Amino acid sequence: MLTILVANIKGGCGKTTVATHLAAASAAAGLPTVLADVDRQHSSLGWLERRPGQAPALVGLDWAKDFSDAPRGTKRLVIDAPAALKTKQIEDLVKMADIVVLPVLPGAFDEQATQRFLTKLDELKRIAKKKTTVAVVGNRMRARTRAADRLDRFLGGIGHQVVTRLRDSQIYADAAESGLSLFDMPGKRAAEHRGDWQPLLSYIDGV
Ligand SMILES: Nc1ncnc2c1ncn2[C@@H]1O[C@H](COP(=O)(O)OP(=O)(O)O)[C@@H](O)[C@H]1O
Ligand SMILES: [Mg+2]
Structure with a gap:
């Protein structure tokens, strides 16, 4: 089983968006997949409740209180973390994870918070020894804007791999509202945006 933790101490940076998309991509690829929601707000589990019956099935776990086991035979476990995380919780979740996916938005406050989180991550032995790898994802990027240039400069200096950049769209x-992801949606627009995810999906497959 490959475990992917989606985390950042900044709220609203796209953790649930990334977690639901990674889970849906893995289900669409035919892998038995579990989406574990650590957030008390249960955004991921709410999305799962809205998910239409014809969409590739996912198992949801409520991890707000404790971390129950994934069913036997699970190939992918995607963990959606809340913004408010105690150091001990970060440690416990990172211990389980093969990959930490860290979404980051453009903007000074987001960069500050992300820098603080990365400093905490870098202090963990598993991260230092690369037993758990870190994949940074630039989110809500608008090409050729000052904000995007600024985020690119920030990402260039953080010492972790920036695996992909997702456009603002x-x-x-629409996906959040309908319990779907770009991987479940027909049409040209979804296909175009799916391209943004390819480097991250290849990265995950390579771990
Ligand atoms: N690339 C994007 N383009 C447009 N809207 C986005 C994008 N990523 C996230 N959002 C929106 O931003 C809001 C916060 O995202 P969410 O995934 O809930 O963040 P978090 O889980 O980190 O709090 C949601 O309304 C979501 O639909
Ligand atoms: Mg969330």
């Missing part, structure tokens, strides 16, 4: 709000 209304399609993510």
Whole structure:
């Protein structure tokens, strides 16, 4: 089983968007997949409740109180973390994870918070020894804007691999509302945006 932890101490940076998309991509690829929601707000589990019956099936686990076992035969475990995480919780979750996916938005406050989180991650032995790898994802990027240039400069200096950049698009709000992901949606627009995810999916497959 490959375990992917989606985390950042910044709220609203796209953790649930990334977690639901990674889980849906893995289900669409035919892998038995579990989406574990650590957030008390249960955004991932709410999305799962809205998921249509014809979409590739996912198992949801409520991890807000404790971390129950994934069913036997699970190939992918995607963990959606809340913004508010105690150091001990970060340690416990990172211990389980093969990969930490860290979404980051453009903007000074987001960069500050992300820097603090990365400093905490770097202090963990598993991260230092690369037993758990870190994949940074630039989120809500608008090409050729000052904000995007700024985020690129920030990402260039953090010492972790920036695996992909996701564009800012209304399609993510549509996906959230309908319990779907770009990997379950037909049409040209979804296909175009799926391209943004390919480097991250290849990275995960390579771990
Ligand atoms: N690439 C994107 N383009 C447009 N909207 C996005 C994108 N990523 C996330 N969002 C929206 O931003 C809001 C916060 O995202 P969410 O995934 O809930 O963040 P978090 O789980 O980190 O709090 C949601 O309304 C979501 O639909
Ligand atoms: Mg969330």
